[in-house]
Amino acid sequence: MTTSPALWNDAALTELAECLELLTADGSVPGGVIAYGTCGGRPGYLASGLVAAECGDTRPGPQTRYDLASLTKVVAIWPLVGKTLADRLPLGAPIRHALPGLPADAPGGWVTVRQILAHTSGLRADTRLDQYRKSGSNLAELICREPLISTPGTQHRYINRGFILLGLILAAITEHRLDELTDALWRDLGMRHTTYGPLGRATDVAPTEQRFPGAPRLWGLPHDDNATLLGGVAGHAGAFSTPADLATYADALLRAHRARSPLGRWLADSMTPQAAIEPGLDRGLAWILADKGQVAYHHGFTGTSLYLSPATGRYLALCTNAVYHHQDNRTRLAPLRALALKAVANGAW
Known part of the structure; x- marks a missing residue:
């Protein structure tokens, strides 16, 4: 664990670290990284486990690339x-x-x-x-x-x-x-390691699912079949990124919101509820809204999540390759995702 950025509660970080360790220990995920921070500050990272068996003893870190799956919707x-x-x-x-x-x-x-x-x-x-x-x-x-x-x-x-x-x-x-549009966007935001696939097989790229026994595991290719049919470049899935780049992105959004720049106004407009999902959750423009509309977040099927709270100035990115072992990652990741939401929300601790 790195030094906690300002406005983060050590108890919250300890709970997040312990939960991630448990998920790694019980085989829910090979490993994972949590990037967390406060608007304008340096991010901190929590990491556990390995990138994957195919990557030997390589441990995941800020520069490990993960298949974002549906996080592509809010990142691209x-x-x-x-x-x-x-x-x-x-x-x-x-x-x-x-x-x-x-x-x-x-x-x-x-x-x-x-x-x-x-x-x-x-x-x-x-x-x-x-x-x-x-x-x-x-x-x-x-x-x-x-x-x-x-x-x-x-x-x-x-x-x-x-x-x-x-x-x-x-x-x-x-x-x-x-x-081409996303490359220019991500370059302008300083997200140097975010891209659409395919990526080469490397120890800094987290593999995902083995679809058939004996077949090669998906590695550097989108887990989403429909994104693959579109050549890996699609509006709903297909992007790869790192915990460090997601932290850069989240910080840019929160700083823009604070400065009321065009991107910040777009975030504010997008955090206006458009439709009810269930009690306590609404849909904004693309983002899910929680904590009475103060937190915006989104998940990716592969085991990724991104949370923003302009009210607290906090953000958190969760990167795992949970589909490496299981398809039922929504249930398995629910405790960690609940802690992540609590950690960024206003008055969580």
């Missing part, structure tokens, strides 16, 4: 929408305005950017891009032609398809590939 697409898309396509405008040639009878074309970010679009919940293979048609049009499963704006349902569409829209409007 969400900031790009605020920076690039909002001025060209208002949040309340149908996305068809950004997709020339989309037929008027394509129901998905009438959903808005706001509804996609709030997961109230009514688009199909299953992603299943494999069904479109060899269709010869534009992917955005294929997704938009699918029947809606609910009236847009009326029901919260977590949907990957909307963020895939936002990635396609960003590329169409800017005339740049999504990975």
Whole structure:
């Protein structure tokens, strides 16, 4: 454990460290890293276990690269929408305005950017891009032609398809590939080791799942099949990052919020509740909101999480490759994620 940044409670850090150690000891995760800090300060790190058996005795640390899975939504697409898309396509405008040639009878074309970010679009919940293979048609049009499963704006349902569409829209409007846009974004933010895959197999890259006995483990490739079908570059998943880069990102967001810069105003707007998820939790624009709207966070299926609290100035990033052993990581990681939320929330200790 490093020296605790200001405003962090040592009891909270001890609980987080002990919980991570327990998860490593019982085989829930091979290992993991927690990055934590306060706006404007240097981050601290807690680490446990190994990167993976394939990496020998290499221990995870601030520069270990992890598959972010759905954290891609808030590390790639969400900031790009605020920076690039909002001025060209208002949040309340149908996305068809950004997709020339989309037929008027394509129901998905009438959903808005706001509804996609709030997961109230009514688009199909299953992603299943494999069904479109060899269709010869534009992917955005294929997704938009699918029947809606609910009236847009009326029901919260977590949907990957909307963020895939936002990635396609960003590329169409800017005339740049999504990975080109994110490379520029992450470079500007100082996130030097954040990128879309594929990555080479190395001891600083955390492997994930072995899909079939005897087959190679996923290593440097997205765990998400649909991201793989898109060449590893997708709006909903596919990015890789390090605990150190996530700390850099979180600190940049909190500093921007404090300075009321455009990025900070985008974060503030995004922390306005858009839809109820369950008692005590709301959906903002992309982010989940907790602690009466004072904390914004998001999870990734592979075993990652990111938490921000402008109210306390604290942030926390959790990086594990929990799907290395198990698919049921939501239950196994629940205690650690609950402690993380408590640690960043206002008045937690």
